[in-house]
Amino acid sequence: MTTADLGRAITEARAALGLNIAQAAHKGGMSRTTWYRTEKGVLDPQAGTLVKIDKALGWDRGHANSVYRGWEPPRQPDQTVEIVLRVIGDPATMSTKEIQDYFIAVWPEGVPVDDPVTLNNLMALAVQKVYDQYTGDAPPVTKPLDVRITAIAWLFTSDPEEVERSQPAHDCEECKAGNRRAQEYLRANPGRTLALADMTYVEEW
Numbered sequence: 001m002t003t004a005d006l007g008r009a010i011t012e013a014r015a016a017l018g019l020n021i022a023q024a025a026h027k028g029g030m031s032r033t034t035w036y037r038t039e040k041g042v043l044d045p046q047a048g049t050l051v052k053i054d055k056a057l058g059w060d061r062g063h064a065n066s067v068y069r070g071w072e073p074p075r076q077p078d079q080t081v082e083i084v085l086r087v088i089g090d091p092a093t094m095s096t097k098e099i100q101d102y103f104i105a106v107w108p109e110g111v112p113v114d115d116p117v118t119l120n121n122l123m124a125l126a127v128q129k130v131y132d133q134y135t136g137d138a139p140p141v142t143k144p145l146d147v148r149i150t151a152i153a154w155l156f157t158s159d160p161e162e163v164e165r166s167q168p169a170h171d172c173e174e175c176k177a178g179n180r181r182a183q184e185y186l187r188a189n190p191g192r193t194l195a196l197a198d199m200t201y202v203e204e205w
Helices: 003-017 021-028 032-039 047-057 063-069 116-135 160-166 173-188
Strands: 079-088 096-106 146-157 194-204
Touching: 003 021, 003 032, 003 047, 003 063, 021 032, 021 047, 032 047, 047 063, 063 116, 096 116, 096 173, 116 146, 116 194, 146 160, 160 173, 173 194
Parallel strands: none
Antiparallel strands: 079 096, 096 194, 146 194
């Protein structure tokens, strides 16, 4: 991908929105000169400029950077596996309840595993799944006063055996079933990568 390729993508997106260069630059909070030179492919854009272009064109944060670098545009993972909850402590005697989630997603094909935009999207999806338990289509009748995410640890692997080594099945059958689904997926889809997360959050009651 070249600066000219980025410029063409910006020009097409701006035209589709019915914006002229001055309007687009104003929406992004940048000068008309910088926008014009970026769109014409004569300016090597800085990271801040790419973020402003995302804002002006309504692109997801990081999209302009992905286009500029020739990466596949950031997207949500292809598939997610339901998270499994393990409550630590006795809820009947605690005003604070710590919960661990076991979250698995399929990393988008063709996207480098060090792509920060895709990882951020995946992080947001994992966190949203936590909060959806309290605000989704069927929220619980009794809700905690507050929910705080305290830790998320990620593993990226294409090795079915590493899933078991790095994500022990703990004591619950649901966790073991999650491990089996992850391993079965990798064996059936060689070359694909799974993103696995151990998440910890706290409910305040």
